[in-house]
Structure formats: C-alpha cells, structure tokens
Amino acid sequence: MKKRYLCTGNEACGEGAIRAACRFYAGYPITPQNELTAYMSRRMEEENGTFIQAESELAAINMVFGASVARARAMTSSSSPGISLKQEGISYLAGCRLPAVIINIMRGGPGLGNIAPSQSDYFQATKGGGHGDYRIIVLAPANVQEMFDFTFEAFDLADKYRIPVMILADGILGQMMEPLEFDENIKPKKIIDKPWALTGAKNRSAKSIRSLWLKPGSLEKLNEELQKTYKGISEKETRYEEYPTKDADVVIVSYGAVSRIARVCANDLRKEGIKAGIFRPISLWPFPYKEIRRIAGRGTKFLVVEMSAGQMVEDVRLAVQDDSRVDFLGRMGGGIPEEKAIIERIKKMTVIS
Amino acid sequence: MKKMFEKPRSMTCARTHYCSGCGHGLIHRIICEVIDELDIAGRVVAVAPVGCAVLAYDYWDFDTTEAAHGRTPAVATGIKRVLPDNVVFTYQGDGDLAAIGTAEIIHAANRGENISVIFVNNGVYGMTGGQMAPTTLLGQTTATSQFTRRADKEGFPIKILEMMKVLPGAVYLERTSVHSPKEVAKTKSAIMKSFNTQLGKKGFSMVEIISPCPTYWGMTPLESMERIEKEVIKVYPLGSVKDTLPQMSSSRTRGSIKPRNTICDRSPRSRG
Ligand SMILES: Cc1ncc(C[n+]2csc(CCOP(=O)(O)OP(=O)(O)O)c2C)c(N)n1
Ligand code: SF4
Ligand SMILES: [Mg+2]
Numbered sequence: 014m015k016k017r018y019l020c021t022g023n024e025a026c027g028e029g030a031i032r033a034a035c036r037f038y039a040g041y042p043i044t045p046q047n048e049l050t051a052y053m054s055r056r057m058e059e060e061n062g063t064f065i066q067a068e069s070e071l072a073a074i075n076m077v078f079g080a081s082v083a084r085a086r087a088m089t090s091s092s093s094p095g096i097s098l099k100q101e102g103i104s105y106l107a108g109c110r111l112p113a114v115i116i117n118i119m120r121g122g123p124g125l126g127n128i129a130p131s132q133s134d135y136f137q138a139t140k141g142g143g144h145g146d147y148r149i150i151v152l153a154p155a156n157v158q159e160m161f162d163f164t165f166e167a168f169d170l171a172d173k174y175r176i177p178v179m180i181l182a183d184g185i186l187g188q189m190m191e192p193l194e195f196d197e198n199i200k201p202k203k204i205i206d207k208p209w210a211l212t213g214a215k216n217r218s219a220k221s222i223r224s225l226w227l228k229p230g231s232l233e234k235l236n237e238e239l240q241k242t243y244k245g246i247s248e249k250e251t252r253y254e255e256y257p258t259k260d261a262d263v264v265i266v267s268y269g270a271v272s273r274i275a276r277v278c279a280n281d282l283r284k285e286g287i288k289a290g291i292f293r294p295i296s297l298w299p300f301p302y303k304e305i306r307r308i309a310g311r312g313t314k315f316l317v318v319e320m321s322a323g324q325m326v327e328d329v330r331l332a333v334q335d336d337s338r339v340d341f342l343g344r345m346g347g348g349i350p351e352e353k354a355i356i357e358r359i360k361k362m363t364v365i366s
Numbered sequence: 367m368k369k370m371f372e373k374p375r376s377m378t379c380a381r382t383h384y385c386s387g388c389g390h391g392l393i394h395r396i397i398c399e400v401i402d403e404l405d406i407a408g409r410v411v412a413v414a415p416v417g418c419a420v421l422a423y424d425y426w427d428f429d430t431t432e433a434a435h436g437r438t439p440a441v442a443t444g445i446k447r448v449l450p451d452n453v454v455f456t457y458q459g460d461g462d463l464a465a466i467g468t469a470e471i472i473h474a475a476n477r478g479e480n481i482s483v484i485f486v487n488n489g490v491y492g493m494t495g496g497q498m499a500p501t502t503l504l505g506q507t508t509a510t511s512q513f514t515r516r517a518d519k520e521g522f523p524i525k526i527l528e529m530m531k532v533l534p535g536a537v538y539l540e541r542t543s544v545h546s547p548k549e550v551a552k553t554k555s556a557i558m559k560s561f562n563t564q565l566g567k568k569g570f571s572m573v574e575i576i577s578p579c580p581t582y583w584g585m586t587p588l589e590s591m592e593r594i595e596k597e598v599i600k601v602y603p604l605g606s607v608k609d610t611l612p613q614m615s616s617s618r619t620r621g622s623i624k625p626r627n628t629i630c631d632r633s634p635r636s637r638g
Binding site: 037039063065067068069071072073075076077078079080081082083084085087101102105109211212213214215216218219220221222223224225 | 407408409410411413420421423424426427428429430431432433434437440441442443444445446447448449452469470472473477
C-alpha cells in the first residue's frame with residue numbers, strides 16, 4: 014500500500030537508503046545535510062543497523078569502505094567541504110571496485126563558502142574528484158520524491174557495477190519539504206551476491222581487496238577493466254528528461270532544483286508564443302551527450318542554467334560541438350537563477366537579427 | 367623425528383620483499399602463529415597499511431584488505447561493525463598510525479571498537495625512503511632530519527600508547543619488541559592477549575612493537591637489534607601500559623591443534 018509523507022529531501026534520502034536495505038551509515042555533521050545524519054542515527058537503531066558519527070569525513074568514508082569490504086550496503090553523506098575530504102576514500106573505493114553510496118547536498122564554495130544551495134561541485138562529482146582514472150555514477154534528483162527514489166536505486170546500481178554512486182543535490186533539495194510517496198512494502202530488486210567480499214576464509218581460499226598493482230601492466234589491466242565497466246554504464250544507465258524539445262527553438266539545459274525553475278520558464282515562454290523546451294540530465298555521469306547532440310542537430314539553441322560559474326555547460330558544449338549556439342546563465346555563491354533573467358535571456362536569443 | 371619448527375599455516379609461501387633483518391617479516395610470522403594457535407584463520411579479516419607492509423596480503427593466508435594511508439582503523443571499524451563475530455585487526459606502521467592516522471586511531475580506541483591493533487614502530491618511514499617519523503628518536507638522522515631530530519625544531523618522539531592510556535575505550539595496551547628471543551616470546555603473548563581480548567568482546571586493544579629497520583637506520587641487522595636494546599627502549603619502555611582486563615588464561619597453547627599435512631606445496635596465491 015502506498016503511503017504519503019511530508020518530509021525534507023534529506024530525510025527522504027535517509028529513508029530511501031533504509032528501504033534499499035542499507036544498514037551501515039557513517040557521517041559527520043555539516044549543513045545543509047544535518048537532517049540526514051540525525052535521521053540515520055534514529056533509523057539505524059530502529060533497524061538494527063550501524064550508525065557512526067565519525068571523527069571526520071575521512072574516517073566516515075573509510076568506515077563505509079570497510080563496511081563495503083564486508084559486503085554491507087553502506088552510505089555516507091555530507092556537503093561540499095566534507096565531500097572534498099571524502100575524495101581520497103572515493104578514489105580507493107573506485108580502485109578496489111567497491112560499491113558505496115555517497116550523498117552530496119551541495120553548498121556554496123570555494124573554501125568554507127556558505128550554507129546556501131549551490132551546484133558548484135559538478136566538476137568534482139563528474140570528472141573524478143579524487144586521483145586516478147575513474148568515474149562514479151552521479152544522479153541528480155529534482156524533488157523530494159526523487160531524493161528517495163534515486164537513493165533507493167543507487168544501491169542496486171552500486172552493487173551491480175561495483176562502483177560508488179553519488180546523489181548530487183543542493184541545499185534547496187536537502188532542506189525543503191514536499192510530499193513523498195512510496196509503497197510500504199517496497200523492497201530492493203535483488204540483493205546481489207558479493208563473492209569478492211571479505212568475511213573470513215572459512216572453507217575457501219583467502220582473498221584480498223586492493224588497489225595496489227605493482228607488476229608491470231597489471232594496473233593498466235585494472236584500468237582497462239574499469240573503463241570497460243564505465244563504457245557499459247554509459248550505454249545502459251544514461252538518464253535524462255526532456256519536455257517539449259522537438260519543436261523548440263531554444264532548449265534550457267539544467268539539472269536538480271534549477272530544472273524546476275527552467276520548466277516554469279519554458280511554460281511561460283510558450284504562453285507568449287516562444288517555443289522553449291527543457292532538457293534535464295538526470296545522470297550527470299554518464300552524461301547524456303548523444304541525446305543533446307541529437308537535439309543540436311536540429312539547429313536548436315541552448316541556454317545552460319546552473320547555480321555555478323558554468324560547469325555542466327562544458328559538457329553541453331562538448332555534446333553540441335559547433336552545431337549550435339550554447340549560452341550560459343549562472344549564479345554563484347548561493348545565488349539562485351531567477352525566472353525573469355532566464356526569460357529575458359531566451360527572448361534575446363530568439364530575436365531574429 | 368619430531369618437527370620443532372615450521373612455517374605457520376596461515377602464512378603463504380610467497381617470498382617477502384622485506385630487507386634482511388627487517389622486523390616486519392618476523393612480526394607477520396608471530397601474528398600467524400597466534401592465529402594458528404587460536405585456530406581463527408577462517409574468521410580473520412585483516413587490514414593492511416600503506417607502508418612497507420602494504421603487501422601483507424600476499425604473505426597472509428587469510429582475508430585481508432587494503433586501506434588508505436592512516437585510515438586503517440576506520441576501515442577496521444566498518445568491517446568489525448558489519449562482522450562482529452569475525453576477528454578484525456589492523457597492522458600499521460608509525461607513519462600510518464602516529465602521523466597521518468592519529469585521528470582515526472584515537473577515535474577507534476575511544477569508541478572502544480572491539481578490534482586489535484598491531485602497531486609496528488620502527489622510528490622511520492620505511493616505504494618512502496627513511497624519512498623522519500613522529501616516533502624518530504631525538505638525535506637520529508633521517509632523510510628529512512639531516513641535521514638530526516632536534517626537539518626545538520622537529521618536536522619529540524611521540525608515545526602513542528601513553529597518550530591512549532587515558533581513553534576508557536582502550537582496555538589493553540602493551541609495548542613489546544623483537545630484538546631478542548625473549549622479547550619475541552613476549553610479543554607473541556601480547557598479540558595472543560590482544561586477540562583474546564577481542565574474542566572475549568572486551569574492547570579495543572593495541573600492541574606496539576619496536577621493530578628494526580636496518581636499511582634506514584644505516585646499520586646491520588645485528589647492530590639494529592643492539593640499538594633497540596641500548597637506545598630505543600629507553601625512550602619507549604617495554605611492558606604493559608594499560609591492562610584493565612581480568613586475568614585471562616592464554617587460551618590454546620602451542621601444539622593443541624593438529625598440524626595440517628603440507629604447507630609449502632600450496633602455491634602462493636597468484637594476484638597478478
Ligand atoms: C596520502 C598518502 N600520503 C603519503 C603516502 C606515501 N607513503 C607511503 S608509506 C608512507 C609512510 C610509511 O611509514 P610507516 O607507516 O612508518 O611504515 P613503514 O614503511 O615504516 O613500515 C608514506 C608517507 C601515501 N601512500 N599516501
Ligand atoms: S625499509 Fe625498513 S621497514 Fe621497510 S622492508 Fe626495509 S628494513 Fe623493513
Ligand atoms: Mg615506520
């Protein structure tokens with residue numbers, strides 16, 4: 014039976030994890046994700062799971078590493094400065110091919126920045142973040158329901174591909190309240206066997222988990238395997254949403270909370286007779302290059318709107334190449350793009366000169 | 367003829383990469399003897415450090431994971447919380463534990479994580495070429511203390527066990543050495559006691575082992591052992607630093623388990 018709740022995005026992430034059979038959480042307080050850590054401290058107790066308030070984000074991500082080594086579904090969460098500290102651990106998770114779920118409720122940066130919503134960790138999340146040639150799956154929810162749904166699904170993806178999965182949201186999504194609906198009996202699809210996990214070498218030979226490969230060629234081999242996995246993910250797990258783009262003269266490309274503003278703008282513009290559409294990447298890695306390129310092929314113009322100085326716009330330009338015009342509108346340091354500014358910009362872009 | 371000595375079952379037949387006279391190989395063997403005697407190889411999940419012992423998983427025939435430099439106790443915490451009935455230990459050098467991983471070790475102890483920590487104090491960073499460690503003695507020359515370690519510039523040798531003594535979560539802390547057969551035997555008892563502490567679900571325990579690094583001490587193996595005796599243990603006194611446990615019998619002793627037939631015909635695991 015479906016039940017409705019009113020809760021914050023942070024809590025929705027927490028419940029999504031619990032419903033996905035995550036029974037290990039380690040975190041360190043930081044705004045604007047504190048509701049999630051607090052929620053997990055209660056829910057893990059109720060579900061006989063493990064909650065640890067770690068001594069730092071470094072420790073938290075490495076506790077998750079350990080839990081994952083021991084085959085548990087494990088999660089950590091933080092906001093931008095804390096996610097920077099987790100990058101070492103994420104690189105090790107990637108190198109050791111360990112699944113894990115990481116929530117980043119982004120805030121303004123660089124440095125301590127502020128606690129206002131931001132999307133300025135896009136590069137860090139989608140281009141590797143830590144050292145080495147690796148990728149992680151990055152999903153960008155746009156409402157409280159998706160904070161639940163994507164976190165829930167992230168565990169399946171992580172286990173299936175043995176890869177860290179990040180939910181990349183901003184402070185608006187973390188802290189706002191919206192209705193959330195899910196089936197009381199919702200269960201993860203299938204808990205996958207983890208024959209690689211370390212649980213003690215009883216009645217089998219000993220195993221190790223490592224990212225160190227010193228023998229000439231062996232590290233290249235690991236990297237080739239990783240790249241093969243990433244290619245498979247790119248082919249199968251690219252997600253996006255578009256709304257009407259077929260006849261559009263301009264398409265607004267945005268993700269997360271900003272995509273909701275973009276949708277309102279597109280509707281308003283259509284009322285005025287301007288054919289605007291929206292394209293919303295849901296998986297930021299893998300990025301929907303092909304799908305954007307398909308739209309660009311029609312000569313459609315693009316306006317990329319972000320709460321950053323312009324990060325995703327680089328991927329859009331990579332997709333579009335020189336086929337079409339790509340404009341950018343961004344706000345930084347906690348600023349939120351305003352409808353008025355977006356609409357004005359699109360009107361300028363569509364004036365026949 | 368009675369067999370007096372053999373390789374512990376839980377050690378692989380791989381040749382170690384350690385320099386001659388290095389303490390790591392010896393300490394590996396002691397750990398494996400204890401694991402054999404307690405008959406727990408099938409329950410162990412070990413956490414190897416970043417340091418000279420980074421390849422320990424090639425030498426140990428039980429489950430072992432890597433950990434990022436110094437994060438070893440955090441990784442062990444994650445494992446142990448998920449597998450409370452397994453035996454989880456970290457193996458850490460002094461750079462790993464007493465420098466980059468100070469926060470992790472203090473807080474694992476303070477939470478009273480039911481794990482064992484084997485802390486190999488050789489007073490230098492072996493793996494990276496003999497740099498100064500927090501444990502380096504005053505007056506000692508290293509690659510990064512070329513005018514010797516001076517208190518006013520480089521600070522003092524850090525005594526981690528004495529620092530940790532005040533933490534209620536740490537129930538058993540002992541410092542041992544491997545510079546003589548007698549001390550080797552004591553090291554073995556201490557590791558045995560640490561594992562038994564964990565098996566009895568008593569809480570956090572740690573054994574600090576003073577260990578030679580002949581290569582970066584610039585000495586022969588023999589001179590290194592003499593240095594431990596004459597200099598190092600003056601700064602790092604041996605013995606129990608904290609023991610809040612009720613007296614435990616040392617569980618199973620040597621010879622109480624049937625030896626398996628062959629050991630070395632098992633080829634070392636290939637790990638590419
Ligand atoms: C984050 C990070 N910093 C530095 C290093 C380089 N590094 C590898 S081992 C090591 C120190 C090892 O010294 P110790 O822990 O005392 O172990 P030993 O080799 O002496 O046994 C360092 C600094 C690293 N691998 N990772
Ligand atoms: S450098 Fe030192 S610690 Fe490392 S293997 Fe050689 S003797 Fe052992
Ligand atoms: Mg050392």
